[in-house]
Amino acid sequence: MVLAARNPMKSEGILPREVPVVDFSGERAEVAKVIVKACEEYGFFKVINHGISKEVIAKTEEAGFGFFGKPMLEKKVAAPAYGCKNIGVNGDMGEVEYLLLSATTDSIAHISKTISTDPLNLRKSLSAYTEAVKELACEILEVMAEGLGVPDTWVFSRLIRDGESDSVLRLNHYPPIINRDKDKSSQITKVGFGEHSDPQILTILRSNDVGGLQISLPDGVWIPVTPDPSAFYVNVGDVLQVMTNGRFVSVRHRAMTNSYKCRMSVAYFGAPPLHQTIVAPSVMVTPQRPSLFRPFTWAEYKKATYSLRLGDTRLQLFRNCKR
Template identity: 30%
Template structure:
């Protein structure tokens, strides 16, 4: 598919052409190591479907509170998130395991979705699941590994709304954090900026300007551990830049449901000793919550060389 060109700030984030492999493997590897994030362009998710899904997201998030609160958790934090003292401008709806048609139907039932809304949600869930699997194949290939390493890892779908007002310009929409899982693919607001990622070399936050028709991919804590430190978990935040409602659609590949997260044997040798003890995603998620360390600091507690 064709995409519009991004601005200067957008260009700072590497853009990976999904139609350009295997020639893009080196750039993909560098992006994961240096940035922990990248844009994907020329993917196969129809732009019309992206626009339809964004319209459905706005409709669902504009529903009354009593309906949104039916969106209950499967795992902690996977359902409706109301504005809180920590993030007063933010609310979200969630769907655990976007690759399951049954889970998608249950999500639609909770929110009394109309038949047209259900059709769009179902098509988008299938398309985004296929896109994630395609990205994972390329990530594995960039490390010289088998492509079939992530089967049956659940994906959590989250639609986000930021209620920016004149009084909140300059404040934080979502505080600095890393994502706890392996990978996040984000369809950002096509007109409203505010997302910023940290440049590891300088420690400064770089604006990620809207780039319609593309997706932003962020690597999380699980990816940093699984890759044995070859990839970084990108710190990011959302800032209120203007008085307008901002919406986004994020899908999180979390980690294996039951097996431990650990580096493949091919990534461990004398020059690259194993950096982290094996851990389950659920145990790590609970560790982040209990320690209130949301920006990757909790990962240091699982270092193999920690005392």
Template identity: 30%
Template sequence: MSVNIDNIEMEEAPTYAPSIPVPNVQEMVKKNPLQVPKRYIRNQEEMEKVNYMPQLSSEIPAIDLTLLSNGNVEELHKLDIACKEWGFFQIVNHGVQKELMQRMRDVADEFFKLPVEEKEKYAMPSNDIQGYGHAYVVSEDQTLDWSDSLILIIYPNRYRKLQFWPNSPQGFKDIIEVYSSEVKRVGEELISSLSVIMGLEKHALLGQHKELIQCLRSNYYPPCKTPEKVLGLSPHSDTSTITILMQDDDVIGLEIRHKGNWVPVTPISDALVVNVGDIIEIWSNGKYKSVEHRVVTNKDKRRTSHASFLVPRDDVEVESFAHMIDAQNPKMYQKVVYGDYLRQSMKRKMEGKTHTDVAKIKE
């Protein structure tokens, strides 16, 4: 493939944010399955079990991507409702082969089963999030999440730091490449459809990105003997445009905030879960909301998930589109530079949507 060197200017891959090193949760569980160190324990108020509404899970919208991409009016309407009322939806008929999805799950499982010494060859450096470890750990007294992660920037290719791409298991790099390429296709189709329901030309939102950046976060959630006391991932909204998640078909872990309650996202076989990120919320002037979500654990089964974050380039200025602002919907957000917004959020622990305050116009 030829590369236009004139447009690249020998750009270095960006760094994102430092994170304090913390123990490997998977190894901790291996050594003593019954122990839950104090730094992981949350009180009842934090767990919010009184607000648990599993009966609403079946109402989370499912959208047919083939119909959506063909401009089907009914499916576009469903997308509009999903983004307004839920901020989350599942997509079916997305064209990602079932075998490829399963292979991605399998090789990631094999990676997480490797000896810790092997995985730590790819440990996150002190100043960035690419690699194996934990992101968003910003203070020594922070309550920790019951999970380990492998985080990689996939696109553009020149942002890849290949020293963090595992050599083992064999073929892992190739599967990441093929799976991520398919997710990119799905993401571009979804962003084009979001463009349409926001009253823009089909490719306007993709153009706003200047270049689509794509990051993969593979998460490993070990079982926990006291799942009512820990969280696999703290409540947060995503700083992305959209996030596309592949979760295990047989283990529920993801929960989303809906009208003040926590609703589990029950997997639909071979579907992908999509959520609106903060950037769509800002562009739409709050019409479409980036929704708080978290991950719970369980006693007996480990769970893995693979989140692909699609975001604008660092230098993109993000603000609400003029046509989304009127007397009934006054401007809610100030202009932010995406790279600044992203790094500000990464320098603080995940606490719901508090990181979005920097973008909100103060009353």
């Protein structure tokens, strides 16, 4: 079973802490500065004024709730793209059901025929959303590169723009936990999706107006993320931590359920091609800060990820022993 936390005694901070907010409509140099600081300190930030239309977001949310509202037998037809409770192949469990598909036009078209009575409309909705968040992810990565002083500002985003990118789109649905206690006012909270970091480059996430997402700070304190359906949240992934030579941190996070309302999140995981070698740009490696990780391909890292339990630390397997 997935554990709720590695540090259960530090479940929440004494004082409320809010995650960094990036106004993407601001002056570019200032946006870059805020993003870099957020990635160094939190590995996570909220993006407002992101430029993705309300219509694109609404249609995707409608499609997601439409699918998860179907009878179980109809949803199981979409397997292996559809799953329930079983998060991974190593016994990880959670209070979640999900739909996972490659972030490509062909994959979206195929799954649309399987799960919808109106596949053309679903394909258009999911394709428009995927393209929009992919572009947002690339723009963010390019601003990051500028903020880090990397001459090749496409060094991160190029891996997602590549036609062979291994990026995926995942819809997670967390049904409310049925409260069978006599005291109907009491709330039940369970682990919906256990503690982990994302192995890819970058995650672009949004949810409906129901809370549940929590992130772990470097001091081990878990803080809840206030839901904002109009915004997107950005996670630094393991690959980006490697490509910044440890300057950015891959944030550990989890999702909790509740007993009053369902929560649905939609996550775009930007990933490189399988054959891509992951290594930090030369400007990120200095005599004072030598390379922390040995080169590896995304295929190698992905295989290692799936061989471990959900909350296991993976990056230590690829630490550079020559340091």
